[in-house]
Amino acid sequence: MNPYLKPLSLLTTLLILITYHTYAQGDREADGLNFASRSEVIGQNGMVATSHPLATQIGLDILKQGGNAIDAAIAANAATGLMEPTGNGIGGDLFAIVWHEKTQKLYALNASGRSPLGLSYDDLLKELDEIDEESIPPYHLLSISVPGAVDGWFELHKKFGSLPMEEILKSPIHYAENGFPVTEAISAGWRRSVPFLKTQPGAFESTFTIDGRGPHKGEIFKNPDLGSTLRVLAKKGRDAFYNGEIAIKIDKWMVKNKGYLRYTDFENHRSEWVEPVTTNYRGYDVYQVGGNVQGTAVLQMLNILEGYDLKSMGYGTVETLHAFIETKKLVYEDRAKHYADPDFQEVPYDVLLSKEYAAERRKLIGETAMKDVSTGVEVIENGDTVYLTTADSEGNMVSLIQSNFRGMGTGFVVPGLGFSFQNRGELFSTDSKHPNVYALGKRPFHTIIPGFVMKDGKPFFSYGNMGGAYQPIGHISILTNIIDFEMNVQEAGDAARWDHSGSSEPTGKLTDKLSTTGQVNLESGIPYEVVRQLRAKGHKVEVGNSFFGRYQGIMRDYENGVYLGASESRVDGQAAGY
Template sequence: MLTIGIGVNDMALAQGDREAGNHFATRSEVIAKNGMVAASQPLAAQVGLDVLKNGGNAIDAAIATNAAMGLMEPTGNGIGGDLFAIIWHEESGQLYALNASGRSPQSLSYDRLMEILDEKGEDDIPSYDLLSVSVPGAVDGWFELHERFGSVPMSDILSGPINYAEEGFPVSEAISSAWRGSANFLKNQPGAFEETFTIDGRGPEKGEVFKNPDLGNTFRLLAEQGRDAFYKGEIAEKIDAWMKENDGYLRYEDFENHSSQWVDPVSTNYRGYDVYQIGGNNQGTAVLQMLNILEGYDLESKGFGSEETLHLLVEAKKLAFEDRAKQYADPDYHDVPYDILLSKEYAAERRELIGDRASRDLSSGVDVMEDGDTIYLTTADKDGNMVSLIQSNFRGMGTGFVVPGTGFSFQNRGELFSLDPEHPNVYEPGKRPFHTIIPGFVMKDGKPWFSFGNMGGGYQPIGHVSILTNIIDFGMNIQEAGDAPRWSHTGSSQPTDSADEKLSDPGQLSLESALGFDVVRALRSRGHRVQVGNSFFGRYQGIMQDHEKGVWFGASESRVDGQAVGY
């Protein structure tokens, strides 16, 4: 079979544009001694860096950056959404994981949901409907992180975001583009979307200064009164009243009873590196399953971007995503069979299903959504603490439902429940839906090594595996690993499908154009349906610790507005 690609040893020779000789890198890594923040909005990254410089730790900086991101990139996140985080705590020498995702309304039963959907003529939970709104978990996540690991007052942490909300900030280029599209679509939703998120009924232009004083006021309440302002106080009361007025389903009691959950991260070892994810009701387990399958192949010898390497990556994704569609659900309602899914023996069995041709008939091997906007950020401090944090509204700016005076839009994560009563991810009151957002973390020889992640709905496991194989198998640095040409695949079974759904089509493989038409032609000869471009390939940030040199290396997404900053 034809193998086309660029070998690791050839990269420096092939590169003529960059002095450092890293073939795919658009810019150098950021290197700093005392601390680092990487985020998809430069001003938000600098908010986190200010917290580090003023005595805060990586956990404080992550909260500040996330708050600023909700203001500055509302097209991907905000306090109307959920959060997951993995934390390396240097003093205790342990890795911690937090599931700060919210639950469905207690007052809405499965039977009543089905009646409402029938009345609306809907086969699934609609994206931009109050049926898709679950309790926002991000704020509780912040306070859980702060209570356990924070080092400076929340008033100090939120002072930067409050100032930007009240005084305004210039909107960056890629965010402006997404914002204008979402604003045009959502401005007529019930509530205060238009007055909160538009300027004269439109989204802000690149460089236009935008203010969100209502969000600034919400941040002030949180700084002064703590998490109870959101879940038991003024904000919860406003939401309860608005939901009742607009035939919504969340109630004060849903907020009052909400709590985040500290969990044990799931992991696997890939070629000597311990890779960690958060399991349960998110798709992080798919990353580990893909790596277990790929470990059986010598990817380095096959070459980065080769037709053979890409074929193996796509087929491993298809296999893992069939299990993702059937087995990943709220662990309070479903016992996810990690002992099987993450075993090397199971990976070997699944690997046997990979042939020379694109597969088109697969199902889960265990008997028992593609789009979405998100932000990922990572922080590190002088003491060695690291945070890998991901946060999302799900679909862009979420539902577009804004309770007047609050400054944020509700997520539509509840859309990702299945309606099949036999499915582990079936809708139930008080249950957490399936999540696409996943933070990643890697340990090497018992030491924290790499905190990383990428946004992008169902693309995220693909992105995680691509970054890790680029670094571990193909020898790239962490900026080059993100800048290298990407691939994506859609068409796998979904966690919203029925329990008996399976892959019956090769799906759609998308490649960035830099991979070349020879690779496209070779993959098509294997039966893959390939398109060039015209897809979403995620957005990435990462921080790596070099213990020998005593420094941090930072990387951020070069395709959009991202920035890594350190001091």
């Protein structure tokens, strides 16, 4: 090119880009898409949204082969367990909400595991005293509860599945044995985890590293041991995991390494179909799993926020964010004191989910940040993650969440099995009076929550936002973005997020309460003027420096007969339909 023409060429390109951006932004604003990073995905026959593009394609392939949304969800989850071990795997637990079109009913599954039957509360305290700990440490054999995910798959399949499990698990097995390219965000988390976890007893290093390190972006990774385990499950079913060869291997390894799970714990494991808990928010029926899961917090927060005219207050304003933050503080104190395994502790839903209780709690919210907050209900003293969603041509929809808890879990890997055990047991309290106190055969408190919304008796929106204690905040942010601020499903996830930390935890003491204003973190998309206004109200605010979760969602559009899908734009996820 003539050197004198090069600046003109660059200028022309720049003007084209500016003109295109202005035109596109104008279109986006005309359509209300002020925050969307990309368009919604639209599909007529089916939709899959997961945190990994290959897992999404695997789920979509199942739908195209004649499988239903339940088959697709199982296949996609098996794939994410392989491809995103930094968030989930068959050493963890699972929860799901399913809309079944044929029976016109919503179902909820609690597939979480229980504590060892051979470790009593008194023995636990002795063990903690020996290692000089007051609570259960996350990377210790004490933190392992029975993995419930595999039983969850087979419960879902037994009730709703259509394709055989051998067909459902075929692609995850292929990728385990032949390899898959590691994506960017997953690679970063994987490489952070390896230096510590590879020192754990067991086969972590030989299973999850390449030459002793985590894989880089684009590297091909194989996990043939997991492939072998999935082959056994595809051929022999869930009993191979809970009553057969896999349970036997785990028992022998635990005995050798002074762990606490035994064959009997696996033999006694069962998932539970439960009645989902619900509340109505501005005409939309919002559902959560409840029990030992923090989803009830979403419903409580919505009940309080229903008393505010959020639409007129505006998205991202100081008034709206102040209401959100103060509502979170109130509800999380209830969360810290009441949410526990319902087999051991009655959760007072009649009070916690009542509109009257919400109104009383709402009265506590003033013009400045609260710093002295406790539960409003008398306590009865007896007692990283992936989210995915699928939809099919029949109208079935699945909202499923699955996790190891702390990223890659404990790092304990039984040689030959290809997965790490979760550390969910860390989330028990050691306070003997607490509803969530450790006990034999008890399910610990869980942070992972699938969400589902119905409108006028029809399925409307299947969604989730993983991220530990952030999840209820993420849920109400997504829902208010759609219902109050009229965003589409992609825009609702892309809009700038907020977080608040410092509340009491279900792992703490019954006497704990929030005694400071806590910490507010905002994404940089919130105007700095709003940051200053929140600080003027007494909030401690920082921009960034927090984890704001990862989102997937599928909305059903009855008018056009299509599904609208969205996935997290901040990381590796993908929604796809056909």
